[in-house]
Amino acid sequence: MSLLLLSFLLIIPILLLLRRKRKPSKRVPPGSLGIPVVGQSLGLLRAMRANTAEKWVQERINKYGPISKLSLxxxxxxLIHGQAANKFIFSGGGNAIANQQTQSIKMILGDRNLLELTGEDHSRVRGALVPFLKPESLKRYVGKMDEEVRKHLEMHxxxxxxxxxxxxxxxxxxNIICxxxxxxxxxxQRDQFLDSFQEMIQGMWSVPINVPFTRYNRSLRASARIQNILKEIVQKKKIELKQNAASARQDLISFLLGxxxxxGKQVMSEKEIFHNIKLVMVAGHDTSAVLITFIIRLLANEPAIYAAVLQEQEEIAKGKLSGEALTWEDLSKMKYTWRVAMETIRMFPPIFGGFRKAATDIEYDGYFIPKGWQVSETLVCVFLYP
Incomplete structure (x- = not known):
C-alpha cells in the first residue's frame, strides 16, 4: 500500500507538468529579438539620423504585419501599427498605461523629471512648471526672444x-533657452553650456551600455557637467532673490525657486529643478529647431507662400519704429504665418515618439502585453518595451 502511494505521489508532478505543457501559452507576436541588448537599436538609430525612420518601420510592417516583436x-x-493602436495609446489605454521613458533618457535627464513622476508628485511638479510656460506668462518675454533673434541674424x-x-x-x-x-x-558660461548640451542630447536615444567611449557614457558625463553648471546658477540666483537683487519672474529658475x-516650503526640490530644467531644455530645443528649418525650406520652395508671409511681416513692420522690439500684440497679427507653421507641423512632425509603461496586464488585438512593459508611441507606430 505504501509503495502504491509513493508511486502515485511521484506521478503527480509529472502529470501536472504534462498538463501545463498542453495548456496553450499567451500569443507572442512574430519577429526576432536579434542580438541580446543591442537587438535592432542600431538599425533604428541609423534610420532616425538619416530621416528614414518611417521607411524602417514600414519595412517591418511589410515583413511581419501590424504587430511584431523586436529588441530596442x-x-x-x-511594435504596433495603425490608427486603432495610436488611439489606444493616446487615450491612455483605459488607464492601463503610465508615464515612463527608456533607461537612457531616464538616466540622462534624471529620475525626478516630469516624465518619470506619477500621482501627487507629477501634479505638484507640473503645477509648478505650467504657470511659467503658458502663453499668458510668455507675453512678457517676447522682447527678450526678439533681441536674441536680431543678434543671431546679424552674426550668422x-x-x-x-x-x-x-x-x-x-x-x-x-540661445533663447539660455x-x-x-x-x-x-x-x-553659455558656450560651455552649449558644448555639454549638444553632447548630452546625442545619447538620449542610445543603447544604455555605460562603458567608456560609448555615446551613452559621453551623454551621462555631459549631463553631470550640465547639472554642475545649474548648481552654480541656482546658488547665485538664491542669493540674488534673498537680497532682492532679482525678480522671481525674470527666468524659469528664479520662478521655480520663488x-x-x-x-513657506519650496514647492520643488533643487534636484527636481535640475532634472526638469534639463527636460525643458531638451523638449524645446530640437523640436523648435527642426520646425523652423522646415518652415524655411517650405518658404524657399513655395514662392506664393513666401510672398504672403513676407507681406504680412512687412505690414507689421510698418507700424514699428526702427529697432523697436516685437510685442505680443504684434505676434497676434501674424495669422497667416501661424497657419503656415501649423501646416508645417502637420506635414513634418518634429517628434518621432515618446515612451510610456503598461500599468496593468494588457490584451491588445489578440496579443498579451504584461504589466511593467514600457510603451512608446511614434508618429507612424507604437513601440512597447518590457
Missing part, C-alpha cells in the same frame, strides 16, 4: 552667401 535600447519590444545670416539652416537654428533655440530659462547671457507652498 536593451529591452524586448512589441547678414552678408553670408551660403548657410546651413539646421545647425544655426539649433544655436538660435539654445536667456529665457536661466538668464545666462552670452559669454564663456514658488513656495502654504507653509
Amino acid at each position: 535600447f536593451g529591452k524586448p519590444t512589441v 545670416w547678414q552678408g553670408k552667401q551660403q548657410i546651413k539652416v539646421l545647425p544655426l537654428m539649433k544655436t538660435l533655440t539654445f 536667456s529665457l530659462l536661466f538668464g545666462v547671457e552670452r559669454g564663456k 514658488m513656495v507652498d502654504e507653509d
Whole structure:
C-alpha cells in the first residue's frame, strides 16, 4: 500500500507538468529579438539620423504585419501599427498605461523629471512648471526672444552667401533657452553650456551600455557637467532673490525657486529643478529647431507662400519704429504665418515618439502585453518595451 502511494505521489508532478505543457501559452507576436541588448537599436538609430525612420518601420510592417516583436535600447519590444493602436495609446489605454521613458533618457535627464513622476508628485511638479510656460506668462518675454533673434541674424545670416539652416537654428533655440530659462547671457558660461548640451542630447536615444567611449557614457558625463553648471546658477540666483537683487519672474529658475507652498516650503526640490530644467531644455530645443528649418525650406520652395508671409511681416513692420522690439500684440497679427507653421507641423512632425509603461496586464488585438512593459508611441507606430 505504501509503495502504491509513493508511486502515485511521484506521478503527480509529472502529470501536472504534462498538463501545463498542453495548456496553450499567451500569443507572442512574430519577429526576432536579434542580438541580446543591442537587438535592432542600431538599425533604428541609423534610420532616425538619416530621416528614414518611417521607411524602417514600414519595412517591418511589410515583413511581419501590424504587430511584431523586436529588441530596442536593451529591452524586448512589441511594435504596433495603425490608427486603432495610436488611439489606444493616446487615450491612455483605459488607464492601463503610465508615464515612463527608456533607461537612457531616464538616466540622462534624471529620475525626478516630469516624465518619470506619477500621482501627487507629477501634479505638484507640473503645477509648478505650467504657470511659467503658458502663453499668458510668455507675453512678457517676447522682447527678450526678439533681441536674441536680431543678434543671431546679424552674426550668422547678414552678408553670408551660403548657410546651413539646421545647425544655426539649433544655436538660435539654445540661445533663447539660455536667456529665457536661466538668464545666462552670452559669454564663456553659455558656450560651455552649449558644448555639454549638444553632447548630452546625442545619447538620449542610445543603447544604455555605460562603458567608456560609448555615446551613452559621453551623454551621462555631459549631463553631470550640465547639472554642475545649474548648481552654480541656482546658488547665485538664491542669493540674488534673498537680497532682492532679482525678480522671481525674470527666468524659469528664479520662478521655480520663488514658488513656495502654504507653509513657506519650496514647492520643488533643487534636484527636481535640475532634472526638469534639463527636460525643458531638451523638449524645446530640437523640436523648435527642426520646425523652423522646415518652415524655411517650405518658404524657399513655395514662392506664393513666401510672398504672403513676407507681406504680412512687412505690414507689421510698418507700424514699428526702427529697432523697436516685437510685442505680443504684434505676434497676434501674424495669422497667416501661424497657419503656415501649423501646416508645417502637420506635414513634418518634429517628434518621432515618446515612451510610456503598461500599468496593468494588457490584451491588445489578440496579443498579451504584461504589466511593467514600457510603451512608446511614434508618429507612424507604437513601440512597447518590457
